[in-house]
Amino acid sequence: MPAVLFVCLGNICRSPLAEGVFRHLTRHHRAGEPLVIDSAGTGAWHQGEAPDPRSVAIAARHGIDISRQRARQVVGADFSRFDLILAMDGSNLSDLRRMAPSGATATLRLFLDTPPQDVPDPYYGGPSGFEAVFRLVEGGARRVAAELGVAV
Structure with a gap:
């Protein structure tokens, strides 16, 4: 199964x-090897930090615990470790293309690519922005899972 990396600006x-x-x-996926799933940021401002409390709260409201995740920055090895690197917006995608070392094997693309759409950064907004982002992310995650042939 492909290894998937989700990328935004600060990974929080x-x-x-x-x-x-x-x-x-994809928690019930049992076919073959386990899925490799991770996230990272193009910047290192929040390295080692937990996700934004508003992201933790909106995930928890939907029965998902992300509180133990820790922010990290994309590194060169990610471009060969992961098969698919999904950028949350066009700026992240441009940064990833610039960061990719020669010989990188990962496919880089927008997370919401059909039709192409940015996932807006909710950092400077209120709780409603995080709910809107959650809905976009859930739909995108379902599409990626279906594309990869992973039952949800």
Whole structure:
């Protein structure tokens, strides 16, 4: 099964939600090897920190615990460790393309690619922004799982 990395700017709002939702949706996957799922940020500002409390809260409201995740920055090895690297927005995708070492094997694309759409950064907004992001992420995670042939 492909290894999937979800990426946003600081790895405390959108990508931890995407990782948590995707893990939750695919938790019953039993075919072959286990899925490799992770998240990271293009920047290192929040390295080692837990997800934003608002992301933790919205995930918990939907029965998903992301509280033990810790932010990390994308590293060169990610571009060969993961088969699919999904950027939360176009700016993240541009950063990833710039960061990719020569010989990178991962497919880089927008998380919401059909139709192409950014997952808005809810960091500077209120709780309703996190709910809207959760809905976008859940739909995107379902589409990625179906594309990879993983039952949810």
